[in-house]
Amino acid sequence: MVKVKVPEEDDQADAGTKFTGLSKEELLQVAGTPAWVRTRWALLILFWLGWLGMLAGAIVIIVQAPRCKELPPQEWWHKGGVYRIQPLDAFQDSDADGVGDLAGVQQHMDYLSSLKVQGLVIGPIHVNAPDNLAGTNLTAVDPQFGTSEMFTQLLNAAKKKGLKVILDLTPNYRGQMLWFNSETPHNIEFQAKMKEALEFWLKSGVAGIQLEGVEHLNDSELLAEWKNLTSQHSSDDNARVLIAGMGQQDSLQIFSLLNETSADLLTSAYLVGLGPEPTGEKMDNAIRAYIQAAGEKWPCWSVGGPQVGHMASLVKERLLRLYHMLLFTLPGTPFTNYGDEIGLLDKNNTPHMRWNDSANFGFSSKMPLQGGDSNSSITVKAQSDEPSSLLSLFRRLSELRGKERSLLHGEFLILPRTESGVFVYLRSWDQNKRFLVALNFAGTRSTIRISHSLLPPQATVELSTDSQRQEGQLSLKDLTLEPSEGLLLHFPYVA
Template identity: 80%
Template structure:
């Protein structure tokens, strides 16, 4: 290869190299040029085309900006800016002034915000150790299930040692060994706390005896009163969220409940209020709320709805609800069907079971239900004793590893928790949906209640509303046949949306309130938006 060729190849390699890597081989005559770069001479006229535009100088710009035309333009733009800003400010003020104000929320404690689930026949709920007796550890084992019911609290017990009708050998601070220990109670309280569930303890002293308070002479006795106060302090300090007492109408001195209420208040704190619940067998609404005023209890529960017939008409249900709410006045009501150890399915017609659940969870007040009501559990027909909870379709329904004859329906029908959990049309699914709505919708939490005109005897209709929140219209058909009703009111739209129906065959969507048809024993929960 010739010397000239080698030089040309080196120049090509240098040109292809990155500028920062090219060697410093330039000659003094190429000062200011990058080494190895080839300078290509420009064609004629290229220099003129590449001339840069320098614009006006600062002095020239100031001279132009000071001309009368530009001064007037700047002032016009400035005035328009401030006028626009003031216009937007005025518009915002008008909107704020004319917009409807949000209603102040009423003060509510946790027991106002959802249902209470009673496990008072503790020995029938869940056996944890195979001795055939339900216990406190069994309740803890089922805490996930209890949480899925969306209730706010559980009432358990009584669990203390009680020799029937014997005050001396009754120990209000010691757990019946068949049910557990103090440590078992503490573990249950901790497990419930993790699930945001409150645990209320029934402390009715003589729960195994003939009379809740032993005898009429017992409550005034100072030794008995001291014993009760010590027991209340013991359990409240352990961490229970409240105390329940049964048979309060048997107390000759209602001042006692007032003193016990003061104790629960003393143990209350922000976010951890303690409740005092009183249970009475009274069914007259005036006597019930007269008793509530005397006792100062937070909640007074009664079998008031049992005064209705086995198959009541919508008119009778409406009248009973009106009387109860009127008697309540400013007091917070509570609702239940049955007693602490009676199941709803044994007290109402089977076709009305779903309807009563919808009634309990949509009325103003706190709904109380018994364990098993959510699956339609009944008392054993023709047998004494309580019904054991039916968890699954095993030989003893999952209640205990110990085998024994189970009362009730053992024919494989869908009465167990396991069978109903995966079925969206089951009673259990309806219960969960109602309970969830009751705990989160403001119109159901603390909304106004209005009974609407009823044109059909067997249909009960009422409205729940709160401020600017979603409204709920409840339509309950207590007839055993299909009913058609026209619902008309100035507060109602012509159509409403189906939120929930007790009839599994009912499709969702919009329903016209004129000539609304309900199936036999169907309850409808409809909703519609607030319109200013």
């Protein structure tokens, strides 16, 4: 049974007297009273005072905050490393004739992209009758390397990977003298050939031209003229570079040419001249001297090259990793010879690139080719997936060089040493992460004390050439470096 309650008359009367709010007329009457008018004005004034206070505070913060430094103008060759595939016939044979070629380079475009470099130097690839100017065609591709169509395909493949291709146009690369003889550069016919060749290849789409042996030109005006050609073919989004190369180790000759050349970049064997096992003090002095001589010019760094050989044959094995860290953390563009990233060694002749542990180490299917070092660990395949390998270190350094502003264009400060075997310097840019580089060239453990007003008490390990180094923070008051260890530390900007 459901009970139904019938409301009493008194209850209905109470419900009728419940509050229903003010009517519109009553609300307007109350709102117009002096008390409410004063309240509204007070609240309005407080609102605008608060708003103006916040605006003033924001302005003060903006004015007092440190301003970001304007980024320096940089072309693509300032933003990372350059990888040399020279000579081309030693990199990859694609057609089983025992000679590396253009198609072979294109086969490994994914690998080249994984190195995080900005550009590739390829060649020379033109037809060159040794020591015969008349038999040299600077605009024709030597058939053993491929065809002009293959070169175009290579340019397109590199472009898709974000890589620039620089063509080496050193004229007499098969002969005894790179420029035929001392009189050839002054020959009107030769100069016309060179100008025609530069125009031809720049129009074909190369990102720049490299010329080796420029110390034999004895004519700075020629380089200036060729530099004008690369500039004429440049645009804001497609800058062309002129690279001058020399095999000299003599610092005076290098510094002299550095001050005279019109080329964008000058490569040399400067660091090779320090010997296979320099001390930290010797390296310190050499770097200071070079940077001072360079002045406003952008430096280049390399250990090895087409005229002097591979890094692993020029320095002690224990210093290989150390040198790679040096090249990628100094101000300037690092140049790497093919195979230096895996520790390729020179033997009796130019070594072929070592890709895997198959016959001829994957260079060619032609049998047989000349022998070489049988060490199967010196291959791309063996080192690609090994975190502690030289190749892995190279990739990590190259990646950091291309993305960290302090390494891209930061200030460079050499710090005082407490040990003669150690070379220490700081890279910093504006409010970005700072990098401290400590390189122990000695074959023994070294403990150093690094003290400077720009340094904090501790810094964090970014990268070490010693695979046993633990991650974390290290004290700069007593920093211990293992034998031949290179240590890259970072710490934040503090206003």
